[in-house]
Amino acid sequence: MEQEMEKRKGGRIEESDEEKWVHDASVDYKERVPLRASTGVWKASLFVLAIALSERITYFGISSNLIMYLTRVMHEDLKTATNNVNCWKGATTLLPLIGGFLGDAYIGRFRMVFFSSLVYFKGLSMLTVSQFIPNLKPCHNDICDRPSKAHKLVFFLALYSIALGTGGFRPCLESFGADQFDDDHFDERKKKMSFFNWWSFTLSVSSMLATTVVVYVQDFVSWGDACLILTMFMALTSIAFYAGIPFYRYRMKPKGNPxxxxxxxxxxxxxxxxxxxxxxxxxxxxxxxxxxxxxxxxxxxxxxxxxxxxxxxxxxxxxxxxxxxxxxxxxxxxxTKLILNVFPIWLTSLMTGVCIANGSTLFVKQAAAMNLKINNNFKIPPASMASVSSISIIISVPIYDRIIVPNLRKVTGNERGISILRRIGIGLAFSVIVMVVAAFVENMRLRMSGHENLMSVMWLIPQYLILGIGNSFYSIGLQEFFYDQVPDSMRSLGMALYLSVLGIGFFLSSFLIIVVDHVTAGKNGKSWIAEDVNSSRLDKFYWMLAVINALNFCLFLFLTKRHTYKTVQRKATEIDDGCHSDGVDTVA
Structure with a gap:
């Protein structure tokens, strides 16, 4: 009896010793097997979230107000400015396909983040310089009809340097953050699911700060001061990220073309x-x-x-x-089946990028044509309305992660509460609703545009609110899907596939604008997308997008009925509490 108890005791010690180390093919910064207690999980991912916060504040601060800079400072018309914004945003979300591939295949995720952050910082510095050096400023005089050629060259060179940095930064940073959690450890696997929620929460906080604080500085102080603040903040968080090197878990060296x-x-x-x-x-x-x-x-x-x-x-x-x-x-x-299996879902997700593109272009121009005054002393910057979407995500994500998911786990037995595709599907349904609401509001605005009292910008709150709630479903769901449902060796590329949904969505939005402008102008010479919003018919354009999104949603439901999730052979010693993952889940 005593010998048997000694064996059991020895077994517990051996099992406990096994729990101390992480055996998921990752290493620590000295290329040793990582110690679970001192590496990874939240202690490491917080450094990742910090630099992600800084990078996204910078990106949203530029992107959300870029259309106003192009139209007011660089004097571009609405169609040209919208297409320039969409092309730049498309580049920032398509270049990650190259960055994610290089990070997975040759460079490694951490090194890719390191090199990309230097390129990103260089672009930010050039953007700041273009606002302060006299020969590179937009105008040599206080008033001018067009910016100097030198400013235009440096400005766009800086923008696309930032896009190039984003190409390696975003896919590898998010996948590197998710790599800090062991898939074969039940508790850490659940925390990884929360990581994607808190990643999106962080991005929403950064979007809110960018569309309120940064945009306010741009509109009412100067773009130069805003760029200088962003550059300094990026430098500080980059230093903090490098300070976390001893706490990270690093995947084994890349093994070539995946x-x-x-x-x-x-x-x-x-x-x-x-x-x-x-x-x-x-x-x-x-x-x-x-x-x-x-x-x-x-x-x-x-x-x-x-x-x-x-x-x-x-x-x-x-x-x-x-x-x-x-x-x-x-x-x-x-x-191989996984790669072929995710393509139809990727295809049906492209329309979400179109909705997000409108939120930072046409929605902003709508706001600029409305009554922006809260009182006699305060006026809302048009781009700040996007903070409503961010606030809705900031509120909904913790509720979903801390309240809804634990209760759904008890009901469904699914680790995620609901399957990934169901979460994406709910978000796609919201994308239909937001276009319908936007069409109604725009129709009301057009009818009041000739009145002395303009329609209040507060009427845009519902569409921004619905856009944010939908984003908290489909964006997070797509991030989980493209990280989890691709081969383990291609996870940065998986995150790049998610970003490409947004990138192609921006290009698709520009394409739709060009087509709609050509078709509608051909009938009576009055395009739905004219030089300014008051002579445009954005309400009809939104109705068209609502119909396209509805058809896309039906196609998505058809595809999900035939989708099979990735199934991983778990270790026999893995700790479990009876819940199962999407690897054995089915979509109703």
């Missing part, structure tokens, strides 16, 4: 296209978990069965080492 294994699976499946898949998936080729060098193993799924042929073991190759172009593991096959 698309190569996917190509190998496709070639192997084509080569063995005439073979029949075995009825028992256990007969397919897989490396045991103890010998596996790929990372976590994925369970077999029945979708895209043609690709399973890549994992069929041919008798003539059983006695020798087989080329990966001829034989792939089940995990490699499933990773």
């Amino acid at each position: 698309f190569m294994p996917i190509l190998q699976v496709l070639i192997a499946a084509i080569r063995k296209r005439n073979l029949s898949c075995p009825s028992n998936p256990a007969l397919l080729y897989e490396v045991p978990m103890s010998e596996n060098s790929q990372g976590r193993l994925l369970s077999h799924t029945r979708r895209l069965r043609f690709l399973d042929k890549a994992a069929i073991v041919e008798e003539k190759y059983t006695e020798q080492k087989v080329s990966p172009w001829r034989l792939a593991t089940v995990t490699r096959v499933e990773e």
Whole structure:
């Protein structure tokens, strides 16, 4: 009896010793196995959130008021300014596809963040310089009809330097922050789900500060002072981020192009296209978990069965080492399926980017044409109305994370409360509602535009509020989806896919404006998108977007019924409390 108790006691000590270390293929800054108590989780991710706060305050401070700078200071017309804003924002959200790929494949996520922050800081410094050096200022005199060519050159060069820095900064920073949580540890996995909520909460705080404090300084003090403050804040938080190096967990060194294994699976499946898949998936080729060098193993799924042929073991190759172009593991096959599986969801998510694009362009110009006075002494900057969306996210995210999710877990048995795709679907429904509300409000504004008393800007609160609530569902849901549902080796690229939704949404918004302007101007010469908002018919444009979003929502529901989640083979020793992940969840 005493010997048995000693064994149990020894077993507990051994298990406790195992809990001390993180065995998820990550290392500490000295390239050792990380100690769980002193690395990762919130103690490390707080440094990540701090620099994310600074970077997003800078980005939102520039992007939310950029259209006003282009129209008021650089004297561009509404269509030109809107397209310039959308092109720049599109660049800041499409360049992460390149940055995410380089970070995953060759450079590493932390190093990519480090180098990108230097490029970002260089762009901010150039933007600041363009506002203070006399020869680079917008105008040499107090009043001018167009800015100097030197200012225009430096200004746009600075903007696209910031876009280039964002390309490596954003996808790798968020995935690096999520890497601080161990997927194979139940408690840390739940905290990772909260990380995406608090990441979006941080971005919303930064958006609120940018669209209130920063925009106020830009409009009523000077753009130069605003740029100087942002540059200094970015420098301080960058130093703080580098101070967190001893607390971070770093993924193993990149192993090259992550698309190569996917190509190998496709070639192997084509080569063995005439073979029949075995009825028992256990007969397919897989490396045991103890010998596996790929990372976590994925369970077999029945979708895209043609690709399973890549994992069929041919008798003539059983006695020798087989080329990966001829034989792939089940995990490699499933990773290929994941990439093909996320594409339809990515496609249906593009319209959310169009809604967000309108929130920082046409919504702002609406606000500028309304009564901005709160009282005789205070006037709201038009771009500050975007803070309503940020405030709605700041309020809704903690409620969702701390109250709704714990209760939903008890009801559904799902770690996330509701599945990722259900969360995205709720957000897409809000994107339809926001366009309908915006159309009604704009129609009212146009009818009152000829009156002496302009319509109050407070009427825009509902559409900004709904936009923010929808954002708290689909944006966070898309971040989780593209991080969790891609291969582990492509997570920065997954975050870049999420950002590309916004980027292509901005370009798509510009494309729609060009098409609508061409089509509507052809009938009677009066375009829906004219030189100013009072001669435009933005209400009709919003109605069109509402219909497109509704059709897109129906397509999304159709696709989710056929979607299968990523299924990971958990370790037998993993601690669990009965909840299951989306890996075994199904979408109703």
